[in-house]
């Protein structure tokens with residue numbers, strides 16, 4: 179197994195994050211945790227890229243569809259269909275509209291527990307219920323109920339990989355190897371060196 183410090187995660191600042199002028203604020207949150215940015219670029223994603231991105235987990239459509247049907251029922255509303263695949267398809271269609279409406283910033287962050295730390299700083303999927311102190315909790319107000327009633331994707335500023343395996347599948351969709359930097363940050367000595375020698379003069 180690679181050392182802890184080699185874990186990588188994919189982060190996308192979604193169109194609303196760019197349009198809200200939050201690029202700097204979002205990068206600051208990840209950067210100050212000690213993680214290292216090893217790739218950053220602005221791109222306008224194609225619908226095909228978004229389709230492939232949300233197909234990394236082959237069950238995503240079914241799972242997200244089932245979750246959405248459940249939430250319609252909890253609200254006492256009738257879901258548009260009782261078939262998770264059909265509802266999942268419509269969620270992904272809305273995600274494609276949302277994710278291709280403006281440039282996004284794609285990044286790879288590397289360091290110990292990168293996936294978990296980025297998700298902790300990012301907060302839960304629904305901004306309405308994500309914790310204060312997280313990026314989604316602090317900077318946006320969207321909810322599943324408003325997004326569903328307006329027939330659109332929920333606007334939650336950021337995508338962050340769900341686990342290290344997902345990250346390693348998502349990264350090659352967004353980055354070529356030559357776009358990914360391999361370098362050492364001076365601060366990695368204090369974060370990871372075992373003996374901490376060479377600091378005193």
Ligand code: GDP
Pocket residue numbers: 242245246249269273302303322325326331332333334336337338339340
């Ligand atoms: P994330 O990893 O926190 O972004 O959440 P997921 O991977 O579970 O979902 C990816 C995206 O699908 C989210 O950012 C939402 O846009 C959308 N999504 C997830 N769950 C639901 C849901 O229950 N209802 C609706 N309408 N959209 C959802």
Ligand code: MG
Pocket residue numbers: 338339340
């Ligand atoms: Mg996810």
